[in-house]
Amino acid sequence: EDKVVQSPLSLVVHEGDTVTLNCSYEVTNFRSLLWYKQEKKAPTFLFMLTSSGIEKKSGRLSSILDKKELFSILNITATQTGDSAVYLCAAPRLGAGGTSYGKLTFGQGTILTVHP
Amino acid sequence: DTEVTQTPKHLVMGMTNKKSLKCEQHMGHRAMYWYKQKAKKPPELMFVYSYEKLSINESVPSRFSPECPNSSLLNLHLHALQPEDSALYLCASSQPGLRSGNTIYFGEGSWLTVV
Numbered sequence: 271e272d273k274v275v276q277s278p279l280s281l282v283v284h285e286g287d288t289v290t291l292n293c294s295y296e297v298t299n300f301r302s303l304l305w306y307k308q309e310k311k312a313p314t315f316l317f318m319l320t321s322s323g324i325e326k327k328s329g330r331l332s333s334i335l336d337k338k339e340l341f342s343i344l345n346i347t348a349t350q351t352g353d354s355a356v357y358l359c360a361a362p363r364l365g366a367g368g369t370s371y372g373k374l375t376f377g378q379g380t381i382l383t384v385h386p
Numbered sequence: 387d388t389e390v391t392q393t394p395k396h397l398v399m400g401m402t403n404k405k406s407l408k409c410e411q412h413m414g415h416r417a418m419y420w421y422k423q424k425a426k427k428p429p430e431l432m433f434v435y436s437y438e439k440l441s442i443n444e445s446v447p448s449r450f451s452p453e454c455p456n457s458s459l460l461n462l463h464l465h466a467l468q469p470e471d472s473a474l475y476l477c478a479s480s481q482p483g484l485r486s487g488n489t490i491y492f493g494e495g496s497w498l499t500v501v
Contacts, residue, residue: 312474312476314492315490315492373434377428
């Protein structure tokens with residue numbers, strides 16, 4: 271069965287700190303890994319990673335995938351209180367015929383709290 | 387802002403009621419999904435529709451009945467629910483098939499409380 275594990279489960283930091291969130295996976299026929307940010311509503315898409323070693327960047331957030339070691343990290347630099355959220359990583363499971371439907375296997379999430 | 391729109395945002399229903407959750411997307415996606423999320427847990431897949439046909443049912447009880455009237459709309463009909471069905475119901479969409487841009491986008495969810 272596919273498995274996605276995130277660490278740490280929770281993290282408390284102060285504004286300006288840099289954080290690294292971890293996601294390891296065991297997924298049959300791996301194709302991609304997705305990162306989402308969830309506040310008190312639906313998950314918001316952050317990154318999709320398909321290739322090893324290529325960093326994806328969006329503002330203060332960046333993410334990279336290591337397909338050999340089966341993990342990904344999400345970095346947030348100069349954290350702000352608005353970064354407080356649950357960060358989820360997820361891997362799509364292949365459907366029939368090798369298609370990749372939205373059957374996402376999620377990790378448990380990392381609860382990030384940023385204090386002023 | 388999400389391009390997947392869900393209504394209502396909040397719903398309180400009794401165990402004998404019949405209600406529906408609605409979802410709409412205009413991104414031209416041909417796969418749509420219902421996920422259920424309980425507090426402090428990640429979302430769990432319920433149903434997948436691909437090209438308006440039900441392709442995955444994750445052994446969901448029959449008191450939940452999905453419907454996909456067209457490629458932009460997805461409904462979830464609710465009948466005789468139990469209090470433990472109270473949760474955040476998330477609609478999502480994507481392109482079906484394996485492509486590099488196969489990202490799944492979520493709506494803002496419908497908070498359901500069964501009393």
